[in-house]
Amino acid sequence: MKGRKLLMIPGPIEFEPEVLRAMSAVTTSHVAPSFIHSFGNALDLMKKIWLAPAGQPFVVAGSGTLAMDMAVANLVEAGDNALVISTGYFGTRYKDILERYQVNVTILEAPVGEVPSLETIENALKNKAYKVVTMTHVDTSTGVLVHSKEIAALAKKYNALSVLDGVCSVAGEEIKQEEWGIDVVLTASQKAVGVPPGLALLVASEKAIQTWEDRKTLVSNYYADWKNWLPIMKAYQERKPSYFGTPPVNLIMALETSLRIINEEGIATRIQKHKQLAGAFREAIAAIGLKILPIKKEDAANTLTAVYYPEGVEMASFLKHLSKLDVIVAGGLLPEIKTKYFRVGHMGAVTSSDMISTLSAIEFALVKSGFTFKSGIGLSTFQKILNSSLE
Structure with a gap:
């Protein structure tokens, strides 16, 4: 990279x-x-x-x-x-x-x-x-x-x-x-x-x-x-x-x-990999204290995750700090809530290392934007969930 x-x-x-x-x-x-x-x-x-x-x-x-x-x-x-x-x-x-x-x-x-x-x-x-x-x-x-x-x-x-x-x-x-x-x-x-x-x-x-x-x-x-x-x-x-x-x-x-x-x-293996990475990523996001757009877990995609900004965190500040760690995510797309959420794609050739880098950057950007949470909780949760799914 x-x-x-x-x-x-x-x-x-x-x-x-x-x-x-x-x-x-x-x-x-x-x-x-x-x-x-x-x-x-x-x-x-x-x-x-x-x-x-x-x-x-x-x-x-x-x-x-x-x-x-x-x-x-x-x-x-x-x-x-x-x-x-x-x-x-x-x-x-x-x-x-x-x-x-x-x-x-x-x-x-x-x-x-x-x-x-x-x-x-x-x-x-x-x-x-x-x-x-x-x-x-x-x-x-x-x-x-x-x-x-x-x-x-x-x-x-x-x-x-x-x-x-x-x-x-x-x-x-x-x-x-x-x-x-x-x-x-x-x-x-x-x-x-x-x-x-x-x-x-x-x-x-x-x-x-x-x-x-x-x-x-x-x-x-x-x-x-x-x-x-x-x-x-x-x-x-x-x-x-x-x-x-x-x-x-x-x-x-x-x-x-x-x-x-x-x-x-193998297409079945490929899809299973997407499910494992996405599931671990969603749990990590939840551990940080963030919410995703899909209301029910079964309605959440395995190819991307749309995440609401926590209260008090501004879009511009978050994305500016995220880019400092050389990670690019997408802003919101729905006109009515465009500035209230961001989107992370995790599909295709994406690896667990890519996801860890992304989570690390998200945690960094949240801290710099004034959001308080247990530092490292997202990363540790991701690795714990992913390891258990691979056993």
């Missing part, structure tokens, strides 16, 4: 050295045999990481918002009904995206730190026929985790397509796309997948592809239209050259590298 700061925000994250080496390799042609092989491998690995052997992966240059847009642009038509399960900033964004396609949107919002109950969701599905249900698995603005398996089951029960915004969860939280019957699982490269920003990633189920094929109107978004991208993905999966838009060659080679690392570790 010498010579640079430790990046502990909810994306971009710290990346594996091997991934960064792939990024710095000499850029080749997008139809070079080596790149075709790399792209095809990346697509195959996505199906393994997503646990969707029959799914259709898509890799497109763009952000997580493009992945959100692409998922619904291909599934909905004007006049359709959509149900949005919202736990923060990005649930609201999905509502905004859907409304661009002249869709009738119902949004189920919960108070900050909570999730809409399954009963509330089922009542909504009972009372209106919905084409699609979207859910933000982990809202990056709040650190709140929704229980996607149960929501997907309700969507299936009422014959609605389910779309999981997994931007802050894929490769960090448990997702079994095919087993759980989720129709689209999307993410972005810079989160737990572990690749620098620039790739929109999603896997569509056979049902989702069939729904797209059966639509009566053109997809209203040219760049996002699966008609343009599906032949490209299939060609690369067959290790053949193809072209619609020039792919970001080095990013895709980095994607293959990171997905290979995740697959070799």
